[in-house]
Amino acid sequence: MTVMTDEDITLAGEYVLGLLDAGQEAIAISRIATDSGFAAEIEAWRQRLIPLLGPEQAPPAEMWSKIEMSLPAPTLQDVGIAKLTFWRALTGISATAAIFLGILLLQKPVPTSPSANSAPMIAALGSEDGRSAITASYDSTQGTMLLTPVTLDTGELYPELWIIPADGKARSLGVINGDRPTKMDVSTEMRQYMNEGALLAITPEPAQGAPGGVATGPVLASGKISIL
Template identity: 45%
Template sequence: MTEEDDILAAEHALGLADESAREASDPAFAAAVEAWRARLDPLLGPGRAPPPELWNRIQRRLPANEPGDPARPWRFATFAASAAAAVLLGILVLRPDGTAPTPAPQVATTPAAKMMVAALTPKEGSGTLTIAYDEREGRMTVTPVGMDADGRTPELWVIPADGKPRSLGVIAAKDARTMIVAGGHRPLLASGVTLAVSLEPEGGSPTGQPTGPVVMTGTMTIV
């Protein structure tokens, strides 16, 4: 089967040419016709012929015939019509009512939420602070183990690339606590960002910056 034979098979499947005799006697050509019918049936509907205006729409998109050889316009139009029927059908086929098919809507996908963890350790002494953060809900669970707050209030800070600490809130010195991170601070909680704990007066830092000693530090990691 040549490329021209395949185009003729497509034209026959569309009803633009009658090659019934060849289809009956040439198994390879008949298989090509059936293959084209299988491709076209989902577009045209089972047993449905191309809409009458399809041929006119194809002709309007063909290049103008060149002057010169008197037989050239007919030869070019015959080949171009076959090619257009096979190649352009996908963008020219219309519904029976003359309207173009509506593209299937794209389904938006929601990126998977990241879970992050951190383990903060002291510069000196013992104790740890483990943190689990759910990015989707902005929910952070803070669990201290063996922390000695020396009677003061621990406050948790995030320190982004600009080096300026932002308070995530006061935490308990002995018990696990879950809190919701403020919306403006959530973008700061990325992999590799530094977290720190300072010891502040009751109720937390009065200045919006750490005023007491920084006793623990660690970094966030995506899991």
């Protein structure tokens, strides 16, 4: 059995979290089939994430406080009732999302000399009632994002993803799948907003997306982008 190096462990973790590009993913899949040690490391990472699919649990009080303090205050620039509800809802984050983000940050192996420009970005999107939970990972070097719904129900509508940077303006990144992973290319125009601290949010919208690029549905899940 191969002795796992830090690079091997990092590769295994990034494979399970969906952070690899197509070439790296192909390498990982090949190693799973030929290297029992690497395959065992992949399984170990999966076992670490199993608790995320279990019953809802409350995060430690100090984690909740830090998350609440780090979120921006809701903006009142849009005074319509529906819009006001949308902005207020963005300040919420579910216990599921908080726990998931904490596990990722604590268990993800950190390379010895990471590059600030290419470090993977993650976000755990959730709702206060625990009914919606989505994980997101963004590769800034490729401009691609992988979104994996854990639980999400938009009824007859479709989940639309929004990015809300420091200026507080919500910008659509497009409609995603609500029942399976979605890998999307973030447009060159939108990549400038994909920074640490920006918020991602999901609202239920028509199949073609929100009319006029303005959200019409309530926020089902939201989460802050962090750099691993």
